[in-house]
Amino acid sequence: DQQVKQNSPSLSVQEGRISILNCDYTNSMFDYFLWYKKYPAEGPTFLISISSIKDKNEDGRFTVFLNKSAKHLSLHIVPSQPGDSAVYFCAASAMYSGGGADGLTFGKGTHLIIQP
Amino acid sequence: DTGVSQDPRHKITKRGQNVTFRCDPISEHNRLYWYRQTLGQGPEFLTYFQNEAQLEKSRLLSDRFSAERPKGSFSTLEIQRTEQGDSAMYLCASSPWTIDSPLHFGNGTRLTVT
Numbered sequence: 001d002q003q004v005k006q007n008s009p010s011l012s013v014q015e016g017r018i019s020i021l022n023c024d025y026t027n028s029m030f031d032y033f034l035w036y037k038k039y040p041a042e043g044p045t046f047l048i049s050i051s052s053i054k055d056k057n058e059d060g061r062f063t064v065f066l067n068k069s070a071k072h073l074s075l076h077i078v079p080s081q082p083g084d085s086a087v088y089f090c091a092a093s094a095m096y097s098g099g100g101a102d103g104l105t106f107g108k109g110t111h112l113i114i115q116p
Numbered sequence: 117d118t119g120v121s122q123d124p125r126h127k128i129t130k131r132g133q134n135v136t137f138r139c140d141p142i143s144e145h146n147r148l149y150w151y152r153q154t155l156g157q158g159p160e161f162l163t164y165f166q167n168e169a170q171l172e173k174s175r176l177l178s179d180r181f182s183a184e185r186p187k188g189s190f191s192t193l194e195i196q197r198t199e200q201g202d203s204a205m206y207l208c209a210s211s212p213w214t215i216d217s218p219l220h221f222g223n224g225t226r227l228t229v230t
Contacts, residue, residue, distance in 0.1 A: 004158075034218055043120070043207055043221030044159065051216065089158050095216060103149055103172065104219060106158030 003027045004092050006107035014115050019077040021110050023090030026071065032095035034104065035064060035075045038087045047088075048075070051095075077112075085114045118142065120222035122208050128228045129198055136194045137225045141210030148191050149219060150183055151207040152176065159207055159221075165191060198229045 005024045013019045021035075031052040036044035050057040050064045050073070057064050063076045077084055088111075091104040121140040129135050141148050146167050151159035162181070164172040167188035177183075180198075185191040195202055205226050209219035 032216060036221075041223070043209075043223045046218040046220065049216070049218055091158075103151070103161030103164055103174070104159075105161070108156060108158050 001026070002107075003030075004090055004105050004107040006088075006090055006110050008110050009108070010111040010113065012113045012115055013080050015082060016079045019075075019080045019084065019112055019114070021075040021077075021088050021090075021112065023073050023075075023107055024071055025073075025092050027092070027094070027105070028071070029094040030092040030105075032093045033064070033066060033073050034091045034093075035062075036089045036091060036106075037084075038089060038109070044089055080112075080114045082114050082116065085112060087111050120208055120210055120220055122206075122222040122225050124225055125223065126226045126228075128230065131198060131200060131229055133198055134194065134196045135198060135227065136192055137206055137208075137227075139191045139193070139208030139222060141189070141191070141208070142220055143189075145210035145212050145220070146188065147211045147213065148185055149209040149211075150191070150193050151209065151221075153205040153207060153224070154203075162193075195227075198227075200229050203227055203229045 034049040035047040038044045048062045066073045087109040089109045090107040123138045148165040150162040153159045163183050165185040180196045183193045205224040207224045209221045211217045211219050
């Protein structure tokens with residue numbers, strides 16, 4: 001069973017507009033969420049995280065929103081730039097509750113394409 | 117900035133052969149993780165070390181897989197009697213002790229079993 005779901009395999013957005021990437025999770029023990037960005041032939045690079053005590057975290061052009069009741073989080077990128085074209089992975093952990101392995105559970109990723 | 121280093125970057129082997137991969141984490145990080153990623157999937161957790169102790173192993177890690185971190189620094193992942201289904205990208209990641217530190221990933225070793 002897939003505990004972290006990214007239902008959009010790809011997303012195309014015009015340069016300068018907002019990119020919104022979505023992620024749903026099923027495991028109620030998850031309490032720490034991260035977004036990673038991956039370019040071809042490179043490992044994932046950490047972007048931004050949020051713990052379950054917050055509903056929003058912002059870092060420059062990147063904002064993550066968490067809706068615990070809906071078990072849903074989203075990553076907003078504004079404005080979108082050509083260098084943002086990559087695969088974005090949502091990941092989750094039961095970091096604070098200790099209910100799971102210390103490893104992260106990843107979604108399958110969303111390929112974001114920024115069009116000029 | 118010396119990030120997580122993995123060697124080799126690519127490995128092609130014949131079915132039934134043994135292979136070993138190496139990971140050098142960021143020097144002050146005492147947590148080390150191995151993940152596997154196949155095409156169209158996200159990384160899947162394999163195992164986790166805190167210093168030299170292997171604290172967690174996924175059910176994905178069959179008995180043909182073994183990982184070590186003998187002195188709490190670098191780590192090796194060995195796959196014995198490789199099968200075609202082992203073809204994947206093997207990613208290593210490290211993090212410091214603090215509870216909410218993100219994982220820092222290396223660029224991976226791509227294994228192809230023919």
